[in-house]
Structure formats: structure tokens, C-alpha cells
Amino acid sequence: MIDALHIAASGLRSGQQQLDTISNNVANLQTPGFKRGRVNFADIATPLPALGADPQTVIAEQRPGGVRIISTSTSFEPGEMRQTGNALDVAIDGAGFYEFEAADGGLVYSRSGQFRVDEDGFLRNYQGLRLSGDVQIPREGRDMKISAEGEVSVQMPDEVDRTVVGTIEVVRFAAAESMRSIGDNLYAVTPQAGSAVYGRAGSDGAGRLRQGQMEMANVEIIEEMSGLVLAQRAYQLNARVLQAADQVMDTINNLRR
Structure with a gap:
């Protein structure tokens, strides 16, 4: 008994x-x-x-x-891609994550690409975490475009050609399913997940970016x-x-x- x-x-x-x-x-x-x-x-x-x-x-x-x-x-597994028309909604169509700088100085990862531009021109998620990388939007920049490969460009005043202001990288892991969920659609790296592999969107197995779309829950x-x-x-x-x-x-x- x-x-x-x-x-x-x-x-x-x-x-x-x-x-x-x-x-x-x-x-x-x-x-x-x-x-x-x-x-x-x-x-x-x-x-x-x-x-x-x-x-x-x-x-x-x-x-x-x-x-x-x-x-x-x-x-x-991928979720449904939904059109939003918002230039700051950027979905990853395929494998990979966005990398964000946490408040404690560490790095966290997410599939959610709902961004906003802060007062310094950096991209942040809806929790206020800054996107890693070199993307910075000038104050006078207009009509931001994000290519499928992650290249970010804006139209500057009195210039005919668009200006590239950075590239959004997609981060991959060998065993992404082993990452640890920390809430708010954020994930932390574990030893089982492997090391972060940085690359251009759409190359070496990384997903392509879709501006104006959101990936819904799977x-x-x-x-x-x-x-x-x-x-x-x-x-x-x-x-x-x-x-x-x-x-x-x-x-x-x-x-x-």
C-alpha cells in the first residue's frame, strides 16, 4: 500500500x-x-x-x-504568418531568433518581432529590451524598409537613394527545443541548446524576415x-x-x- x-x-x-x-x-x-x-x-x-x-x-x-x-x-514549429501592415512588425519565416539585451546585461532570445524605435533610434521589443546589433534609425530617417535578408534602410531628406542603417541578424541554435523559457516570449540559452550561431537572414538555414507580418502562436x-x-x-x-x-x-x- x-x-x-x-x-x-x-x-x-x-x-x-x-x-x-x-x-x-x-x-x-x-x-x-x-x-x-x-x-x-x-x-x-x-x-x-x-x-x-x-x-x-x-x-x-x-x-x-x-x-x-x-x-x-x-x-x-512555425506558426501562421499574419499580415499587419505595420512596418515595425517583422516575422521570422523559418528557423532562428532575435537576440535582445536583457536589463542585467545578459542576452535573451525571442521569435516575437513586434518592435518600436526608441529616442536614440534603436529597435526595442514591447518589453523595452533593445535588439542586439548595429541597427540605429536616424531621427530624420523616413519610410523604414527591412529586406528579407535583414537589411534595414531609410529615406533621408534631400537624398535620392535609400540609406542602409544596419542589418538585423538571425540567431540559431543546434537544439533550440532545449532552450529555457523565462516568460514574456523570451528564452535563455542552456548548455543543451548549444552555442549561438549568428548569420544573415535567409542563409545557412536561417529564416527570412517578413516586414509587416506577425508569426502567430503555434x-x-x-x-x-x-x-x-x-x-x-x-x-x-x-x-x-x-x-x-x-x-x-x-x-x-x-x-x-
Whole structure:
């Protein structure tokens, strides 16, 4: 019965995190650039058998140990591209991230390209984080254009040709799904994700930029609702196992000779 309690408790803990992850996915259904999370489970391993142990004895002694969460990863499958007409909305059509300078001096990454121009001409996201790189828009610059390769140009007064003011780089990682979500559509690098690879948009596997478009969340509501139902049922079943084990232990405790 003690084993049943531990197994049910592990199932409840894992089920709660799965429910939280699915709920977060559904809540961000309309968030531009959001990437759905997913929970990865594994059985709790039993102790390894001693060297030279009889295989039949080992199998007979093995007991289920419950379930645990080995990781919570992010699916970076592309979302729908939606036309906005806003010159400061720039989506990445393909693999890669924008790199931003965090308040603590570190670097964070995002797929969301909803920018604004600050008083110094630098591009910032809606949280106020500055886009890394050398892009700076002059105060007198007009009609900003961003090419599919990330080249940023403006029309300066009394000049016929457009002026290039910088290039937006796209950053890639070998195992992007291993990056750690830190909220607000931002991700931090982990050792498992690998080193950042900087490059020109549209080359070496990096996605091309789409000015005037937003990438929507890659959340499929039907898939998430189906997963939510399964997670709720699993949670209920583990709760019933816990209740049944408690009832059996209560009955045993009240037995009289």
C-alpha cells in the first residue's frame, strides 16, 4: 500500500505540471510568436540488479516506481504568418531568433518581432529590451524598409537613394527545443541548446524576415483540448488510487484479532 501511495503521488505531481503547461498553451493562443510547451515523462527506474543475479529473480523483484517529469521542452514549429501592415512588425519565416539585451546585461532570445524605435533610434521589443546589433534609425530617417535578408534602410531628406542603417541578424541554435523559457516570449540559452550561431537572414538555414507580418502562436486548440481531457482523466485516476490505498490502510488499521 505504501508503494501505491508513492506511485499515485508521483502521478499527481506530474499530472499537475502537465495541466499547468497545457493551460499556459491555451492562454497564449493569440500571443504573437508564442511557442507551445510540452511535458516529457519517464518511468521511475527501479534499482539495478546485482552482478550475477538470476534474471528470473530480478524480474520477480522489480516493482513499478511511478512516473516523473524528465523535462519541459518547447516546440518551435512555425506558426501562421499574419499580415499587419505595420512596418515595425517583422516575422521570422523559418528557423532562428532575435537576440535582445536583457536589463542585467545578459542576452535573451525571442521569435516575437513586434518592435518600436526608441529616442536614440534603436529597435526595442514591447518589453523595452533593445535588439542586439548595429541597427540605429536616424531621427530624420523616413519610410523604414527591412529586406528579407535583414537589411534595414531609410529615406533621408534631400537624398535620392535609400540609406542602409544596419542589418538585423538571425540567431540559431543546434537544439533550440532545449532552450529555457523565462516568460514574456523570451528564452535563455542552456548548455543543451548549444552555442549561438549568428548569420544573415535567409542563409545557412536561417529564416527570412517578413516586414509587416506577425508569426502567430503555434498552438492547435483541438490538440491542446484533447491533451487537457487526457491529463484531467489521468489526474483523476491517480487521485482514486490514492483514495483506494487510504481506504485499504484504514481497514487494515481497524482490524481486530
